Amino acid sequence: MVWFFRKNDTDDTHDQERLHQEASHDSPYAPKEQDEDLPMDIGTLQDIFSFSFIRGRPIMNFLLAIVWSIGLPILLYHLLLPHIGQVLAMIAASSPPLVIVIIRILKEKTVDILGIVAGLSFLISGIISIAEPDEKTSAICESIVPLLVGVFCLVSLIPFRVGTFESRPLIYQMANQIMPRQEEDETLTHYDDQRTSATKTKRQKLDYLYTHLGRFRRDMRVMTACWGVTLVVTFIIKVIVVMTNTDTSHAETVGYIVFGLATGLMIVFTWLYTKVVKRHVTDTTKEGLHNATWGVQSFGNTFVFTGNVLDMVCVQVDTSSISDDLRGDHTPELFDVWLNIANPATGCQKLIEIDDERRLRGFYDKRMSQEVPGDALGDEFKGYVFRISGGNDKQGFPMKQGVLLPHRVRLLLSKGHSCYRPRRTGERKRKSVRGCIVSSDLAVLSLVVVKQGEQDIPGLTDIAVPKRLGPKRASKIRKFFNLSHADDVRKYVIRREVQPKNPEKKPYTKAPKIQRLVTPATLQRKRHRVAIKRRRAEASKEAEAEYKQLLAKRVKETKDKKLERRRTSSMQKSASA
Known part of the structure; x- marks a missing residue:
């Protein structure tokens, strides 16, 4: 397909762009030329995901392409028909589109689909005219162009590559050809200092999608397949109508009506399906922006930036982290989460490493104690249901139930609170704990199997690990085996077999020590303890009685000495008088 622009116009455009770049070279905030290998700026991605780059002149390009590829051959045919005849006129009319197709293949390494269809149509019509068929064959051959378009649509769905040429759906190639080569909206680069001056063309943006x-690839294949099947079926219907009807003119009229209705329905389908394609791309960009937010948040847990630096980081976000479908095999290098899965039914526990963030998105924004299906983790987890029991972030802070936040927070904790063990009586301390809402900053996520799925997970559901020891307390053993107090619980202790590390040694059994077991020895020890306590009490009472007697004796002696001194003193006073 030939693009209609003059060389002077392109030269003026390149001169204006060069002058604009030289004028803005000294400015520190002037948009610079962006390397294609570097990440694409956010504004360009928003234009791609919102189909804003389609604004311009695609309809005018399509009309000009139709005029050049179809209108010019028809004009040449009617001009040359009176002079050189019908056959040579058709062959000459097919020459301009085919010549342009060959030139573009050799020079630009691209294929002009409309030119090929138009040239081959006129060429085949000329060949059919040489054969001079009957009326029915001529009526059938009038629909050779829709048949060729339908066949090309179906053939373009076959994936193959020849050198640098890659087969792509015909609808996409036609849409790519009518895209303008030059960027029309220059005001975006003038008002947005963060956008690059060398923006991508609209054809490059469509190729990026x-x-x-x-x-987007699947939608293009669906539209191409629908067009191809419709055009081929329309041709088959016309062949059936022509072959089963004696009136050729009536059959041609019916064929035109069927072709018109099919074309109208496909145009309406294409218009409606284009809105579906736009919604698909819009959903993808929402998911991509959400991923970018998670990425910035994960970097923010390690580094603290100001708002201006954060804006610069957002501008330089790699396109591979903007959307999942942009690069299916992309895996963030910094993402590494371990799933600690426990299965109470078997008593097993397994630690699984997850290096793809997309597999954990079903757990995001969920809280502890919530049940989450595990289908997103992989095919081996299909049908499983897990309960979130806890976890810790990349700095090791544990998740705390009841803290409805997706990040760390400092709380004043005391005795009885989880995630805190007091060292002194009545001690309170402010500790950092992780909220109970799951997000992308976790290093370990603890899960409990609530419902087992279709497949067994090796090391988790395929083997059963019994309890290491049975009940240890005597009352628990009696309750477990429904025994009375007269029964000897020592006969009902559950022993387990221990396999020694040395394979040459024989395995041995091990039994737990029974707690609170009442035996004659324990009763004797209890009586002994009671007797010792009683003797100690009696000895204490005897010592107390002896102390009281000694104290009374000493008090009496003190009183006697005091009375003796008084008596002696009074006798001396009477003698002196």
């Missing part, structure tokens, strides 16, 4: 978005 097809290369990096799986949904």
Whole structure:
């Protein structure tokens, strides 16, 4: 397909762009030329995901392409028909599109689909005219162009590569050809200092969508397949109508009506399905922006930036982290989460490493004690249901139930609170704990199997690990075996077999020590303890009685001495008088 622009216009455009770059070279905030290997700026991605780059002149390009590829051959045919005849006129009319196709293949390494269809149509019509068929064959051959378009649509769905040429759906190639080569909206680069001056063309943006978005590729294949099947079926219907009807003119009229209705329905389908494609791409960009937010948040847990630096980081976010479908095999190098899965039914526990963040998105924004299906973790977890029991972040702070936050917080904790063990009586301390809402900053996520799925997980559900020891307390043993107090619980102790590390040694059994077991020896020890306590009490009473007697004796002696001194003193006073 030939693009209609003059060389002077392109030269003026390049001169203006060069002058604009030289004028803005000294400014520190001037947009710089962006390398294609570097991450794409956010504004360009938003234009791609919102189909804003389609604004411009695609309809005018399509009309000009139709005029050049179809209108010009028809004009040449009617001009040359009176002079050189019908056959040579058709062959000459097919020459301009085919010549342009060959030139573009050799020079630009691209294929002009409309030119090929138009040239081959006129060429085949000329060949059919040489054969001079009957009326029915001529009526059938009039629909050779829709048949060729339908066949090309179906053939373009076959994936193959020849050198640098890659087969792509015909609808996508036609849409890519009508995209303008030059960027029309220059005001975006003038008002947005963060956008680059060398923006990508609209054809490159459409190619970016097809290369990096799986949904977009699937939608293009669906539209191409629908067009191809409709055109081929329309041709088959016309063949059936012509072959089963004696009136050729009536059959041609019916064929035109069927072709018109099919084309109208496909145009309406294409218009409606384009809105579906736009919604798919919009959903992808929402998911991509959400991923970018998670990425910035994960970096923020390690580094603290100001708002301006954060904006610079957002501008330089790699396109591979913007969307999942942009690069299916992309895995963030900094993402590494361990799942600590416990299965109470078997008593097993397994630690699984997850290096793909997309597999854990079903757990994001969920709280502890919530049940989450595990289908997103992989095919081996299909049908499993897990309960979130806890975890810790990358700095080792544990998750605390009741803290409805997706990040760390400092709380004043005391005795009785989880995530805290007091060292002194009545001690309170402010500790950092992780909230109970799951997000991307976790290093370990603890899960409990609530419902087992279709497949067994090796080391978790395929083997059963019995309890190491049975009940130890005597009352628990009696309750477990429904025994009375007269029964000897020592006969009902559950022993387990221990396999020694040395394979040459024989395995041995091990039994727990029974707690609170009442035996004659324990009763004797209890009586002994009671007797010792009683003797100690009696000895204490005897010592107390002896002390009281000694104290009374000493008090009496003190009183006697005091009375003796008084008596002696009074006798001396009477003698002196």
